[in-house]
Amino acid sequence: MKIKQITHIKEKQPLKFYDIVNVLPFHNFVSLCNNNKKHIKNNTLIVQHNCAFMDEVDFTKGGIKGGDVLNAQNGIMQAYTTIKERINSRFIKNGVQYGRLFLVSSKKSEHDFIEAYVRKMQSEGQSDKMLIVDEPQWVIKPEGTFSKETFPVAVGNRSLKSRVLNPDITEEERKALIKQGYEILDVPVNLKQSFIIDVNTALMNLAGRSVVGATSFFNFDMFSKCYIKDYHNPFTTDIITMGIKDDLQIADFFEIKDVPEAVRAMPQFIHIDASLTGDKTGISSVGVSGLKETVQYNGANEIVTQEMTYKHIFSVDIQAPQGAEISFEKTRQFIYYLKASGFNIKAVSLDGFQSADTKQMLLAQGYDASVISLDKTPQGYLALRSAMNDERIGLIQIDLLETELIQLQRDVQTGKIDHPVDGCFTGDTLIRLANGTCKQIIDLVGQTNLRTIGYNIEKDDIKPVIIKKVFLTKYVNTLIQITLFNSNSPIRCTLNHKFLLSSGVYKEASELTTDDVLMGALHPVKIHYIEILKYSDPIPVFDMEVPETHNFLLECGVFVHNSKDMSDSLAGALWNATLHKQSLIDGLELLESALGVNDTVDPQKEFINDLQNSLASSAMTAAQSKMNELMTGFNNADIISW
DSSP: OOOOOOOOOOOSSOOOOOOOOOOTTTSEEEEESSOOSSOGGGSOEEEEEOOEEEEOOOHHHHHHTTOOHHHHHHHHHHHHHHHHHHHHHHSEETTEEOOOEEEEOOOOOTTOHHHHHHHHHHHTTOGGGOOOOOOOHHHHSOTTSSOSOEEEEEEOOSSSOOEEOOTTOOHHHHHHHHHHTOEEEEEEGGGHHHHHHOHHHHHHHTSOOOOTTTTOSSOHHHHHTTBOTTOOOSBSOSEEEOOSSSOOOGGGGBOGGGSOHHHHHSOEEEEEEOOSSSSOEEEEEEEEEEEEEEEEEETTEEEEEEEEEEEEEEEEEEEOOTTOOOOHHHHHHHHHHHHHTTOOEEEEEEOSTTOHHHHHHHHHTTOOEEEOOTTTOSHHHHHHHHHHHTTOEEBOOOHHHHHHHHHOEEOTTTOOEEOOOOOOEETTOEEEBTTSOEEEGGGGTTOOSEEEEEEETTTTEEEEEEEOEEEEEEEEEEEEEEEETTOSSOEEEOTTOEEEBTTSOEEEGGGOOTTOEEOBSSSOEEEEEEEEEEEEEEEEEEEEEOTTTSEEEBTTSBEEEOOOHHHHHHHHHHHHHHHTHHHHHHTTOSOSSOBOTTOOOOHHHHHHHHHHHHHHHHHHHHHHHHHHHHTTTOOHHHHHHO
């Protein structure tokens, strides 16, 4: 059967259109062309293909279970590509595709597949081939579906909790909320119950609003309930900039008077997430304040255990000035300073980065020092989240720490907890593979059983390593282009991507200069030219995960890194404390009787108790001093006699 004519018709009034979906097993159906109901035999029968609908995977549930969002996105993209290619192979006429493919999803988070797909189409100049409908249900559905009576909802952000507002809210109160950072939605009253039951789910499914932290390992509600309102970080700044050549010390930024004596006397544990350049060094201290009974489950059996309660004492990040390095010696001097100032430091832990010297020096000074790598085990973050859920920790409110915690995600395959990869290379970047060939990174997406060349910094060993996955990370408008002396093909990557220097440390691309020398597979490589590139349309960038060495070799012969500093130090300190639980109990440094299962650790009450204990301690010290003064001149026999 041939098509005789195609006519475009414009109607004055909108017409209703219908379709038949899920026609199994062939996904098509027969229709009558002439529409002659009396003489069906005279009708022409044609086979029509119904439209394709693709619904999105629920990343919210995946995030709560620890799902890997990037793996899910790649799986959806592969399914979408298969469907689109099949439609194109069957229903294209004279280069025109008459079929329709609908991608449908409620919004969930900034990691939505549809959000990434729209950016991709826009970057390829195909905006005219898409119809994007991004509105709340009460805007999209026909008039009369919902009541015209509305109630207000305040849509929050990273630090502001979304909530249903009082219907009688005044205009002044609305403006005040907007000034705080809220967006106010007027929602039909038909949907009020859904918003009251779960405002975040309703915002995603009914209002088309993504919720920050919906796929995160932590969320704001989880840790905000643990905040100590009247206790702030004793550091004057969250990030200290200092290097090996200046005269600054970490203690210069530490207000020791703000830490009550009772807090200093707590058994406490410090973790150092070290770096030299590029990354920041994170330092945190966590004190142990007692025990609390919690319910654990072994199958269907309930087991009541005594778990430790904690107090967050301080956190800080240290970054090196441009072109300088962070001083490990200054970090050690700060620990010595705390010990001399009465801080009851039980143990110090370090991550694996260049920690051998610091560990040995601390051991030589009598400290319990060990290596705890948050990159190798999720136990620190699991323990931290458990303490938050059980309300067994009092936290300091630090904006930087909030941001890091909310961005953390867990890979269900490896169990690793880390920030989502932030950027990397353009698709045409050539990767050197272990078989001697080079391929563009975009061509490696979705492939398996691949190996590249990695460099083990600690062992100074170049070796073939397994590529776990290659994936699209995001779309960016700004890149940095680095031209090397030994290559005519420049490297284009995001500004924060890290390059391995010949000294064995990493440096972000934005901090590189022509004086830097990069680690090469055969010999050191010098940088010839660096420039910043700006694009009007977003450019897709890609990265790959190499679990063993966390770096890989480019075709041009240099090694690059696939990349949490304060959050790592906090989780490390808490995990270090957890590992010392038995020794603290044996040393009678924890309460013998634990709080009950239904009791909560009130961070505010705990802080007030610490202040009272500090005052009592100060009074006792003053009394002891006075007693010593009175006893001057008396020997022990005189005192006993008296």
